[in-house]
Amino acid sequence: MKLELRGITKKFGDFTANNKIDLLVEEGKIHALLGENGAGKSTLMNVLFGFYDADEGTILLDDEEVVFAGPGDAMAAGIGMVHQHFMLVPPFTVAENVMLGHEAVTGFAKILDLDAARATVRELSERFGFHLDPDAKVEDLAVGAQQRVEIIKALSRQAKVLILDEPTAVLTPQETDELLEIVKQLRDSGTSVVLITHKLREVQAVADTITVIRLGKVVGTAKPTASREELASMMVGRDVSMTVDKGTAKPGDVVLAVKNLSAKDESGHEQLRRVSFDVRAGEILAVAGVQGNGQTELMEALLGVIPTTGGKATVDGEVITGKSIGDVLMSGVGFVPEDRTEDGLVATFTIANNLILDLYGIEPYSKGLALQPAAITEHAERSVEQFDIRTTSIRATAGSLSGGNQQKVVLARELSRPLKVLMASQPTRGLDVGSIEFVHKRIIQERDAGTAVLIVSSELDEVTALADRIAVMYQGQIVDIVPADTDRETLGLMMAGAHGEDAA
Amino acid sequence: MTTLVDAPVTPAADDASARRRWAGPIGLGLIGLVSFIFFGIGSGGGNETTFSVARQSDFFTIPTLTVPSQLTATALSVIALALAGLAVWATLQRRTLGWWLPVVFTIAVMGSLLTWAGAGREGTNVQITGLLTSAIVLSIPLVFGALSGTLCERSGVINIAIEGQLLFGAFLAALVASATGNAYAGLVAAPLAGALVGALLAIFAVKYWVDQIVVGVVLNVLVIGLTSFLFGSLMRDNPNLNQSMSLGRLPVPVLSEIPIIGPVLFNHNALVYIMYVTVIVLHIMLFKSRWGLRVRAVGEHPKAADTVGIKVNRTRVRNVILGGAIAGLGGAFFTVAAGLAFGKEMTAGKGFIALAAMILGRWSPKGALLAALLFGFADALRLQLGIMGSPIPSQFLGMLPYLATIFAVAGLVGFAKPPAAEGKPYKK
Numbered sequence: 026m027k028l029e030l031r032g033i034t035k036k037f038g039d040f041t042a043n044n045k046i047d048l049l050v051e052e053g054k055i056h057a058l059l060g061e062n063g064a065g066k067s068t069l070m071n072v073l074f075g076f077y078d079a080d081e082g083t084i085l086l087d088d089e090e091v092v093f094a095g096p097g098d099a100m101a102a103g104i105g106m107v108h109q110h111f112m113l114v115p116p117f118t119v120a121e122n123v124m125l126g127h128e129a130v131t132g133f134a135k136i137l138d139l140d141a142a143r144a145t146v147r148e149l150s151e152r153f154g155f156h157l158d159p160d161a162k163v164e165d166l167a168v169g170a171q172q173r174v175e176i177i178k179a180l181s182r183q184a185k186v187l188i189l190d191e192p193t194a195v196l197t198p199q200e201t202d203e204l205l206e207i208v209k210q211l212r213d214s215g216t217s218v219v220l221i222t223h224k225l226r227e228v229q230a231v232a233d234t235i236t237v238i239r240l241g242k243v244v245g246t247a248k249p250t251a252s253r254e255e256l257a258s259m260m261v262g263r264d265v266s267m268t269v270d271k272g273t274a275k276p277g278d279v280v281l282a283v284k285n286l287s288a289k290d291e292s293g294h295e296q297l298r299r300v301s302f303d304v305r306a307g308e309i310l311a312v313a314g315v316q317g318n319g320q321t322e323l324m325e326a327l328l329g330v331i332p333t334t335g336g337k338a339t340v341d342g343e344v345i346t347g348k349s350i351g352d353v354l355m356s357g358v359g360f361v362p363e364d365r366t367e368d369g370l371v372a373t374f375t376i377a378n379n380l381i382l383d384l385y386g387i388e389p390y391s392k393g394l395a396l397q398p399a400a401i402t403e404h405a406e407r408s409v410e411q412f413d414i415r416t417t418s419i420r421a422t423a424g425s426l427s428g429g430n431q432q433k434v435v436l437a438r439e440l441s442r443p444l445k446v447l448m449a450s451q452p453t454r455g456l457d458v459g460s461i462e463f464v465h466k467r468i469i470q471e472r473d474a475g476t477a478v479l480i481v482s483s484e485l486d487e488v489t490a491l492a493d494r495i496a497v498m499y500q501g502q503i504v505d506i507v508p509a510d511t512d513r514e515t516l517g518l519m520m521a522g523a524h525g526e527d528a529a
Numbered sequence: 530m531t532t533l534v535d536a537p538v539t540p541a542a543d544d545a546s547a548r549r550r551w552a553g554p555i556g557l558g559l560i561g562l563v564s565f566i567f568f569g570i571g572s573g574g575g576n577e578t579t580f581s582v583a584r585q586s587d588f589f590t591i592p593t594l595t596v597p598s599q600l601t602a603t604a605l606s607v608i609a610l611a612l613a614g615l616a617v618w619a620t621l622q623r624r625t626l627g628w629w630l631p632v633v634f635t636i637a638v639m640g641s642l643l644t645w646a647g648a649g650r651e652g653t654n655v656q657i658t659g660l661l662t663s664a665i666v667l668s669i670p671l672v673f674g675a676l677s678g679t680l681c682e683r684s685g686v687i688n689i690a691i692e693g694q695l696l697f698g699a700f701l702a703a704l705v706a707s708a709t710g711n712a713y714a715g716l717v718a719a720p721l722a723g724a725l726v727g728a729l730l731a732i733f734a735v736k737y738w739v740d741q742i743v744v745g746v747v748l749n750v751l752v753i754g755l756t757s758f759l760f761g762s763l764m765r766d767n768p769n770l771n772q773s774m775s776l777g778r779l780p781v782p783v784l785s786e787i788p789i790i791g792p793v794l795f796n797h798n799a800l801v802y803i804m805y806v807t808v809i810v811l812h813i814m815l816f817k818s819r820w821g822l823r824v825r826a827v828g829e830h831p832k833a834a835d836t837v838g839i840k841v842n843r844t845r846v847r848n849v850i851l852g853g854a855i856a857g858l859g860g861a862f863f864t865v866a867a868g869l870a871f872g873k874e875m876t877a878g879k880g881f882i883a884l885a886a887m888i889l890g891r892w893s894p895k896g897a898l899l900a901a902l903l904f905g906f907a908d909a910l911r912l913q914l915g916i917m918g919s920p921i922p923s924q925f926l927g928m929l930p931y932l933a934t935i936f937a938v939a940g941l942v943g944f945a946k947p948p949a950a951e952g953k954p955y956k957k
Contacts, residue, residue: 115830
């Protein structure tokens with residue numbers, strides 16, 4: 026089915042998320058929609074999917090204008106979507122999720138025909154080699170499997186246009202390759218595919234046509250043969266260097282030493298199992314791994330957010346496990362949390378106050394019981410300048426900042442203390458390319474100043490760009506620690522549990 | 530070849546959290562101990578308790594059962610203590626036991642209590658059949674209320690207004706029955722009253738995103754005020770608009786003749802039979818039908834439901850109104866089913882107990898029925914003890930089942946997971 030969008034405009038209040046976007050998806054082609062986070066790709070697809078009403082513009086299917094009142098209409102017209110945040114009901118089974126909305130029923134009471142749904146799931150998962158149990162509960166499935174449920178859900182409705190919204194964000198490199206194969210298979214069977222992504226590698230691997238979106242506007246189309254630099258500069262609007270400039274590390278003494286550290290999550294499952302590693306002064310150890318393999322717990326256990334059940338960690342020989350979070354921070358640990366809006370900032374506080382969240386109790390920011398506004402203001406102004414935080418005022422709330430600037434606030438706060446160890450989880454998640462460059466540069470500066478740096482990232486590109494050594498985590502254990510120049514293939518296999526020497 | 534790290538796959542998090550919960554087992558142990566000391570030993574040696582199960586009008590006559598008080602009460606207490614021990618063991622083993630345990634435990638303690646209460650009373654029998662029958666009758670508003678709550682919350686809307694829906698149902702049932710001279714007309718009017726309150730809740734909670742708890746509380750206050758005003762003005766000026774109207778008893782042929790079960794289950798008025806049917810139909814519909822699947826999807830993950838073309842807010846509005854109607858029907862219990870005239874604030878908090886029954890019943894109609902029966906039994910017990918007379922104020926004894934329930938909910942049943950999206954308005 027041929028799909029055409031003409032002059033789509035979608036506004037949220039004063040903010041124009043999509044500005045007169047034209048898009049043409051040919052039948053049986055993979056059309057990549059490339060753009061940075063926040064460029065308006067997902068909004069556009071939600072308009073197409075009938076989830077948002079467009080303010081202007083028309084949608085044409087096989088040259089006929091269509092109007093979707095809701096996702097139900099879009100699906101009936103043959104448009105399927107695999108959402109970035111899966112649209113699955115966790116306590117339902119695979120079969121129930123697949124049938125939801127177009128259930129096969131029997132009798133006057135419309136009793137569900139679950140056998141029919143199971144058969145559909147089996148048939149489709151066989152066709153694509155998915156190995157899905159129709160009676161498994163979705164909440165018990167791994168993310169990769171959940172995504173397959175989403176794909177089957179769309180295909181079970183005879184989708185002729187399949188939209189995939191950032192489908193690889195939660196996958197290992199191997200799973201990503203598998204998915205891209207599936208996408209090609211779908212194309213060859215005549216399905217049109219819209220692939221929304223900000224990852225150039227994927228675009229080059231499978232796309233037939235590329236449309237680049239920036240700040241809600243189409244900035245151009247490109248051929249998949251275009252170089253990564255060309256695509257990146259279209260996406261960002263200026264030339265960007267695809268590599269992080271960093272000199273060779275000059276590792277000093279061991280600063281952070283972790284020995285056999287174990288921890289359990291809130292529900293008592295062991296998420297961290299006898300993890301050991303060292304980080305030396307002046308080097309970056311990056312922890313790679315698919316989300317949910319214990320990286321979050323590693324950081325939280327080191328900081329003292331969750332209690333450890335075994336092992337210990339030391340900073341300069343001083344034990345930090347078992348101490349309060351405040352003591353850990355004061356012993357020279359800087360921490361950039363995974364979720365800056367949830368754990369890194371108080372959104373309703375001003376930027377100035379957010380910048381002293383961990384320092385408010387000490388001089389010069391407070392004396393006795395009173396805060397010292399002058400010192401706080403001066404500190405904030407200095408940080409805003411040093412870290413290039415784009416804001417109208419230090420009195421603006423942290424919530425009013427863009428993601429990149431919020432992250433700069435967090436970073437500025439953590440780096441304003443003399444640090445021995447910097448721990449950062451997903452330091453550039455959801456940031457634009459410009460902010461990513463900035464954050465990376467600051468982290469490397471910190472390394473060169475002699476701080477031991479521990480990074481957790483599920484973006485393999487980020488890991489390879491920053492790391493001096495790479496530790497790969499799988500199911501709460503460190504599979505191996507390998508040099509930074511280890512190739513992606515090997516890392517990918519290790520992320521699925523294979524040991525370094527075997528993977529290579 | 531690649532070797533995989535030797536690691537078992539992390540088991541999926543079951544909803545019974547692996548953290549040990551001691552409140553349940555400890556509570557059960559304490560209650561068992563109280564039962565043992567007070568009812569078991571306290572029954573006094575040599576006394577006898579007489580249980581009667583049949584009435585003279587029954588087709589079969591069953592002789593009364595006389596047992597030695599102390600032995601029986603002690604034995605039942607020991608059973609209760611054994612169950613408490615089992616709960617402790619299960620907690621140590623990090624296992625969860627089914628809800629049968631608190632139920633059997635409660636029955637054992639109640640049996641012990643009744644044996645003690647009837648100990649050494651010549652001529653005063655413990656009326657088992659009567660007790661169970663009144664348990665069914667007293668659970669009616671709780672069952673309907675809990676069903677209403679279940680329907681609303683399964684679609685993602687918290688219904689605190691059950692109390693108001695019951696009260697308005699009771700009011701309109703009495704008014705319409707009196708005006709028309711037909712109790713059944715009142716039975717038809719009651720759900721309309723509840724639906725009206727439900728519709729108000731739906732408008733504010735679903736359309737205007739007002740906090741659902743606040744709207745619910747406000748609606749309760751509104752209904753109390755409105756019915757009290759009309760009771761004091763309209764009904765006082767026209768006494769013929771508030772008469773005692775009664776749905777007659779409709780014994781089910783044959784079934785009602787069965788000993789014990791017959792009078793307990795099948796010798797009631799129409800509302801009780803409607804209750805049976807409603808529970809069964811709703812349970813099947815909610816878990817087996819297309820409607821139910823969609824409702825549950827809306828309550829768990831409304832956006833997912835929306836993306837497959839289910840109208841989230843429409844589903845919610847419908848469910849809240851339907852839930853209101855069911856609670857309103859339950860309100861008919863207080864007036865036309867009980868054969869009473871309307872009285873100010875006559876629902877006396879039953880709507881809130883119904884909410885507790887809904888949670889204990891884990892948001893399922895079947896569970897709601899069982900939980901409501903447990904609470905109904907508690908009420909019946911209090912009444913029976915009041916009639917028999919006992920040294921301890923019956924109000925205190927009536928608390929026992931509730932205490933058992935609190936401990937059961939706290940520890941034994943495990944953490945019951947409410948629908949994920951309840952209380953959250955759906956905004957795109």
